[in-house]
Amino acid sequence: MSSDPPLIISLLLSWGPMLLLIAVWIFFTRRYMPRRGELRHSQYLALCLEEQKRHNEALEKILDHIVPASAPYDIPANGPKQQ
Numbered sequence: 001m002s003s004d005p006p007l008i009i010s011l012l013l014s015w016g017p018m019l020l021l022i023a024v025w026i027f028f029t030r031r032y033m034p035r036r037g038e039l040r041h042s043q044y045l046a047l048c049l050e051e052q053k054r055h056n057e058a059l060e061k062i063l064d065h066i067v068p069a070s071a072p073y074d075i076p077a078n079g080p081k082q083q
Contacts, residue, residue, distance in 0.1 A: 039047070
């Protein structure tokens with residue numbers, strides 16, 4: 001009679017760590033997937049960009065109201081003249 005362990009025990013001992021690694025990988029990939037109704041990172045960045053554009057447009061309207069576009073700033077390209 002041989003002292004070899006049963007086939008099922010030897011399979012579990014040899015394949016157990018690999019199966020555990022695969023199970024942990026599946027667990028974490030499913031846990032961090034976006035769920036229905038949640039935004040992905042790219043969608044979140046696109047919404048932030050749209051909001052930033054709206055804010056810029058509103059600030060430009062306010063600035064145009066304060067300083068009309070017909071009176072642009074007269075700043076020389078090479079700085080103020082020195083005498």
